[in-house]
Amino acid sequence: MRxxxxxxxxxxxIPVIAVLLGMHFAVQHYAPVxxxxxxxxxxxxxxxIERGKSTAQFVVYILLLAAGLYHGLYGTRGIIRELPLSPxxxxxxDWGILTVGVLIFALGTYVTWWTFVHPGV
Amino acid sequence: xxxxxxxxxxxxxxxxxxxxxxxxxxHKLNVPDGMTVLEALHEIKAEQxxxxxxxxxxxxxxxxxxxxxxxxxxxxxxQTQVLHLGTDVVTVAPLPNYDNVKDLVPNLEPLIQKHAAxxxxxxxxxxxxxxxxxxxxxxxxxxxxxxxxxxxxIKCGLCLAACPTVATDPLFLGPQALAQAYRYTVDNxxxxxxxxxxxxxxxxxLYQCHMAGACSQACPKGVDPAFGIQLLKRTLVLDSIGFGxxxxxxxRVMPLADVVKAIxxxxxxxxxx
Amino acid sequence: xxxxxxxxxMTALRYKGQGPFLTYILHRIxxxxxxxxxxxxxxxxxxxxxxxxxGDVIGDIYISPVFQIFVIFCxxxxxxxxxxxxxxxxxxxxxxxxxxxIMIEWIIFIVLYSFAVVTIIxxxxxxx
Numbered sequence: 330m331r332x333x334x335x336x337x338x339x340x341x342x343i344p345v346i347a348v349l350l351g352m353h354f355a356v357q358h359y360a361p362v363x364x365x366x367x368x369x370x371x372x373x374x375x376x377x378i379e380r381g382k383s384t385a386q387f388v389v390y391i392l393l394l395a396a397g398l399y400h401g402l403y404g405t406r407g408i409i410r411e412l413p414l415s416p417x418x419x420x421x422x423d424w425g426i427l428t429v430g431v432l433i434f435a436l437g438t439y440v441t442w443w444t445f446v447h448p449g450v
Numbered sequence: 451x452x453x454x455x456x457x458x459x460x461x462x463x464x465x466x467x468x469x470x471x472x473x474x475x476x477h478k479l480n481v482p483d484g485m486t487v488l489e490a491l492h493e494i495k496a497e498q499x500x501x502x503x504x505x506x507x508x509x510x511x512x513x514x515x516x517x518x519x520x521x522x523x524x525x526x527x528x529q530t531q532v533l534h535l536g537t538d539v540v541t542v543a544p545l546p547n548y549d550n551v552k553d554l555v556p557n558l559e560p561l562i563q564k565h566a567a568x569x570x571x572x573x574x575x576x577x578x579x580x581x582x583x584x585x586x587x588x589x590x591x592x593x594x595x596x597x598x599x600x601x602x603x604i605k606c607g608l609c610l611a612a613c614p615t616v617a618t619d620p621l622f623l624g625p626q627a628l629a630q631a632y633r634y635t636v637d638n639x640x641x642x643x644x645x646x647x648x649x650x651x652x653x654x655x656l657y658q659c660h661m662a663g664a665c666s667q668a669c670p671k672g673v674d675p676a677f678g679i680q681l682l683k684r685t686l687v688l689d690s691i692g693f694g695x696x697x698x699x700x701x702r703v704m705p706l707a708d709v710v711k712a713i714x715x716x717x718x719x720x721x722x723x
Numbered sequence: 724x725x726x727x728x729x730x731x732x733m734t735a736l737r738y739k740g741q742g743p744f745l746t747y748i749l750h751r752i753x754x755x756x757x758x759x760x761x762x763x764x765x766x767x768x769x770x771x772x773x774x775x776x777x778g779d780v781i782g783d784i785y786i787s788p789v790f791q792i793f794v795i796f797c798x799x800x801x802x803x804x805x806x807x808x809x810x811x812x813x814x815x816x817x818x819x820x821x822x823x824x825i826m827i828e829w830i831i832f833i834v835l836y837s838f839a840v841v842t843i844i845x846x847x848x849x850x851x
Binding site: 664666680 | 743744746747748750808811812815818819821822825
């Protein structure tokens with residue numbers, strides 16, 4: 330049932346991404362509507378660092394990173410595996426994608442944590 | 451004399467003994483109202499292109515032999531009236547997503563292999579029942595209705611020709627096999643889901659379907675394979691989290707003694723002559 | 724087997740599967756576009772914190788209206804088409820209305836995308 334579980338998780342993270350990405354968009358791109366702040370100010374480094382100190386943002390970003398990475402990399406795996414690959418090469422692709430996902434998750438988590446602990450501008 | 455309309459047929463020709471690549475041939479025909487593409491091909495073969503090859507049999511849309519790529523859509527040639535296509539030039543090519551044997555003849559071996567891979571037969575929980583039957587299986591009309599539309603499949607292969615995933619991933623099981631997998635899985639007499647999982651729950655199985663829906667559009671018999679695939683996904687997901695239906699073929703066996711009684715109850719009236 | 728098939732890749736790509744095929748292709752393009760963008764996006768936030776020059780280059784690309792229009796296309800189409808697929812996955816009976824669902828999806832997408840494109844272009848013009 331491995332493929333069933335992988336696919337089920339791919340579908341389950343969709344509402345997670347929809348909600349969290351919506352929140353990310355609201356903060357980054359619709360700041361004038363939701364915060365009465367100009368778009369340039371909302372994307373300013375200092376404002377971003379200030380926002381990054383919030384525990385809620387930390388949690389949201391980690392969850393969004395995990396959900397988005399899983400969803401995106403599962404889809405990418407689907408496209409790459411459609412190529413005529415030998416079973417051994419298919420396994421290499423699977424492990425390669427898992428490795429890339431873990432690395433990008435680690436990098437994204439580090440950046441988010443770095444923002445969280447930043448002393449401020 | 452019936453009114454006819456001059457139509458140009460652009461037919462893809464390929465003879466592996468002579469050609470290295472396929473080429474197009476044009477044939478003009480005066481087409482009367484009601485003439486199907488298959489009938490037109492017979493006319494062309496009789497009068498203009500005696501070596502033209504294709505598959506056909508029943509001429510009435512039940513055998514599935516005459517699947518072709520007509521005006522860039524997969525259709526049964528015997529069910530497609532030329533004038534209903536609405537074009538003065540009708541292109542006829544072999545089904546895409548299959549190797550071409552000759553002219554309009556596709557190699558349907560992948561279709562058959564994929565169909566066989568999902569074990570398209572009733573798998574009983576008690577295999578002894580096949581050799582030593584203790585009775586008849588009971589199936590209510592409601593239970594039969596759950597899968598009956600998927601039994602309309604005539605294995606014409608149009609759905610695999612239409613499927614964009616089959617075009618990019620030749621190992622994908624395809625809508626025909628997956629719809630049939632659902633047909634047997636949901637049959638109350640069958641207990642073979644676990645045996646079919648090896649083919650269905652593989653990478654090139656069920657989850658490579660990306661809901662393009664072209665298969666249901668192409669299906670000439672109303673099977674709606676996309677619907678079958680969706681239902682199969684639901685069945686597998688529920689089964690993976692422990693909410694699948696537990697089935698036992700033995701539970702639905704009507705003992706032979708009761709079968710005999712039922713036959714006697716519905717015996718024909720006595721002869722009057 | 725499939726690699727020996729007689730239909731060339733170009734023909735397979737041009738195959739007129741109509742609406743459903745088009746949504747399938749655009750869904751893939753949207754997904755790959757987003758995957759590339761998000762990878763760069765995550766790397767860019769890492770780079771920005773260090774003040775590396777490459778951060779300025781990435782910033783210039785982000786500001787470009789062409790890039791923004793492409794990214795919002797990928798996000799919007801993939802999301803709306805994905806929602807249609809998810810709804811049909813969860814409620815298989817709705818597949819009877821598959822073509823109608825695709826039409827509704829296109830209407831929603833065109834409305835939202837037009838709004839986004841107008842916003843992007845007016846912002847870009849305002850910056851000139």
